[in-house]
Amino acid sequence: MDILLIGGLWLDGSAWDHVVPALAALGHRPVPLTLPGQGDGDASATLDDQVAAVLAAVDAAPGEVLVVGHSAACTLAWLAADARPDRVAGAVLVGGFPAGDGKPYADFFEVRDGVMPFPGWEPFDGPDSVDLDDDAKRAFAAAAIPVPAGVATGVVRLTDERRFAVPVLVVCPEYTADQAKGWIEGGDVPELAGVEHLDYADLDSGHWPMLTRPVELARVIAGAARG
Template sequence: MTTTTSSPTIVLIAGHWLGAWAWDDVLDHLTTDHARAVAMTLPGLDGDDPERATKTLDDQATAILDLFARLGVSQDQPAIIVAHSGANFPVSLVLDRHPELVRRVVWVDSGPVAPGSVFAADLPEGMTELPLPPFDAFPPQASLEGLSAEALERFRARAVPEPGPVLRQPLELTNDARRAVPTTLVCCSIPSAQMLELARSGHPMFAEVASLEHLDVIDLPTGHWPMWSRPGDLAQAIRVAASRTD
């Protein structure tokens, strides 16, 4: 894979229910370094799109690649892609289809997805979208630690329901070259030591981590949404990852 020592383009993608706005505080820190950082809203998460509930993982992966093209990302000038939480499904598709366009992937409290995975296989067929659940319904790995009442209120007010097709679509991955893309895991709600042990033991949520060829980890203890609980520290972690050339 071609790498470059010049400042790469950084593309930030938030997880379920979130758009580009979720990265505002992190972008404030990154842009002080004159980094070329861009946050995007995935198809299906634009509240003004009347067809958003029909969007698929393929639509989302295509949108990421289209953004790459507009930003001039190429094999000679690959991007850093930062994926939070459920953005791991479309980003895993991008890595499978065009690994040469990604200099490094930074998973934020997230990680690569195994072939055949479905995020919510049991989602009822008649359910066209999944709204943001009550906060007390989140599982332990989706910790709200560090979030202020103001942040929670903003999350609730701006969240967009996740499209049903995105949650039901099995992930088709065929290109082993995706595992050669240099990878940084920013571990927040689960410490890196615990996550790596789960990967080694074959835990289905982390099994793909064990197959990565170039991996480093950064511990950032906080809840599942570090872009709000520790935005400056998350920006620094992204800087560190982006500066690596392996």
């Protein structure tokens, strides 16, 4: 199965470099995406541009696809399920939850000069970064790609309720499956409360398991691909 891999804020397709061979070894065709504005130098890119890039990758696949979104890009994976419910066989949401219709995509940090730069490690102290040493943190910060304002502040638009029939796997790295289930059942994630086939997987890592636990993450993703 083709598996689309969409990194979160400040990342390009290279974030999946160690997940790709692990998925290929398990018999899948991983397709890491570099999104407009997050790897091509286009600071004018918008959320619509990123959605269009994801849908183009879905449409280019020879059959059904599994869409994997990390962090903020969980919303992009969910937008793909909304726009292509007949082509998306499942969505894997790693370390994040989809924003609802009418909500901003990722308006989390200060926008300066038209972009939202990586804010440093202070907001991610604790479980998010527990498995990153100082060298890894320095390398991440040096490579972080500022997110265009048109992406970060873009408004999410969901239109097709058939998305709720797309199976979803919530991968829980810096929090537990029990915590995620409590948030969803408690109404904090309205989009996932309506999903018909919702599963959870714990993964012992920080917020960026593609960097620190790539083989383990690949196995979890492959499990979702098997249904």
